[in-house]
Amino acid sequence: MTERASQLDRRAIGLVVFCCVAWGLSQVAAKVALDEIAPLLQAGLRSLGAAVLLALWVRWRGLPLWQRDGTGGPGLLAGLLFAAEFGCIFAGLQFTTASRMAVFLYTAPFVVAIGMPFIVRSERLAPLQWLGLAGAFAGVVLALSEGLFDTAAAPAGKQQWIGDLLGVAAAVLWASTTLLLRATRLASAAPEKTLLYQLVVSAVALLAASAVAGEAWPRTLSVTGGASMAFQIVVVTFASYLTWFWLIRHYPATRISAFTLLTPVAGLLAGVWLLGEPLTLRLMLALATVCIGIALVNRRVVPATPPTRTSETST
DSSP: OOOOOOOOOHHHHHHHHHHHHHHHHHHHHHHTTTSOHHHHHHOOOOOOOOOOOOHHHEEEHHHOOOSSSOOHHHHHHHHHHHHHHHHHHHHTTSSSHHHHHHEEEEEEEHHHHHHHGOOGGGGGGOOOHHHHHHHHHHHHHHHHHHHHSTTTTSSSOTTTTHOOOOOOHHHHHHHHHHHHHSSSSGGSHHHHHHHHHHHHHHHHHHHHHHHHHHHOOOSSSHHHHHHHHHIIIIIIIIOOOOOHHHHHHOOOHHHHHHTTTTTHHHHHHHHHHHHHHOHHHHHHHHHHHHHHHHHHOOOOOOOOOOOOOOOOOOO
């Protein structure tokens, strides 16, 4: 059995913040690489490159991942969910804005919070924690509201609803993967094996989808484009995802998922730093709101102790 902590310790918080920052920077990196590499092809190559790195890592550490342990079916499903999630994201961005996609994508913690108590009763949220989760999501909306609600500044067209629905679908797929990892034999599998399932299956599925869509391979790749892909493969898809699956295996998934609401804010901060986007008061308030909300979600809830009966009344 895998030992799990009931609360997040400093190590877990540091690792999940690392994941969120990496994913926020990944949005900037992917945007830069899209000028040279088509979306589905980029996602497929990212999974393929990370799968190679992970296979080398497994071989170097001598991890016994190839024995039969009943994870084949769930692993295949996890890989297909992973591929479908990114397919929805990239397809949806053709119809809606990146800001709206981020808002809908990061509703995933709500799906996890709703579904996880059916799998692990101890991960049921208290009312104060639900309030914290709602507050953190409100902070994300606040950070993105400048471009989200100003349709004159960033019109998405009449087919925007298609992209929005695909964003919701991507969030459900992401949350479903998290729930799958806890509800099946993948919960006791090594994080490397879980990630390898997702990378190999998604690489095949996404590259096949890219070929069907007729996406062209780039003839040349600039230093910027190459560095962007290297960051996505090594730091994001290999290191951060491996860390994420280790966290899900050892800590409460509901509380960890709440931290993912930091990712779009981290992406905006990365845009300020790397792309010269303005740092507004609204963004600073949003970051504070997200931090407070996450703190409430991870607040230890002590069950009320029933009053002690000092005497018995006879009838």
